[in-house]
Amino acid sequence: MEEMFFDFDQDPTADFAFWGQMDPNFQFQPQLDNILLDCHSLTGQLSPWSSFACQSVFPDAQLTLTDLDSQPLQLEGAELDSSLAADEAHELNNRLQCGLVPNHPYKVQRHAANIRERKRMLSINSAFEELRSYVPTFPYEKRLSKIDTLRLAIAYIALLREILLSGCDPKSYVDECMKNGYKNQTNAIWNTSDLTARLSWVKWD
DNA sequence: TAGGCCATCTGGTCCT
């Protein structure tokens, strides 16, 4: 059986394209499965840090991946202060080596942590996707942002709570509120232009 | 072109 493998580090543009093309019916489980496969691969050879990751750690150092993997530590962009005490320099050197030496335990742990973090963000995003499906939207509205999803959900929950407390029929309750300009609502947390504009598209029955 | 949104990496902190 052929094993599918999606290596984020080997092809950083591929995963971005994946997000950019995500559709509302996207299933997260296959991606989670791929990440799990990636986790299992950690016991074997690790791909080198992405250039982005290296750059973020050593923004001033002009180092290539080849430099990182095959040569002893050399700082080109940042010069060590000559006044630095010998033990301090040694400590700094140790810390830098941890990040630069391929297959160093630090790199292995960091890579595993990155994968876990990606997996965690995927689960958060899947929850956002589910929440979006419950929030009222315009028929052809573009995908809600995360912050808009949260704000609309808060307002919508407040409205549903009021409807429950009123004991009225939802549709007539909303119609009445719209007619009266929400004047009767003392606790109109949900009375935001964002939500009320969308309420006309809600099918209550 | 600036600003909004997002994914990713990272190191720190907390928890089990």
Next chain:
DNA sequence: AGGACCAGATGGCCTA
């Protein structure tokens, strides 16, 4: 000790 969670930094894409 290792994993989960979090926030900051960074860079890419998209849109007004």
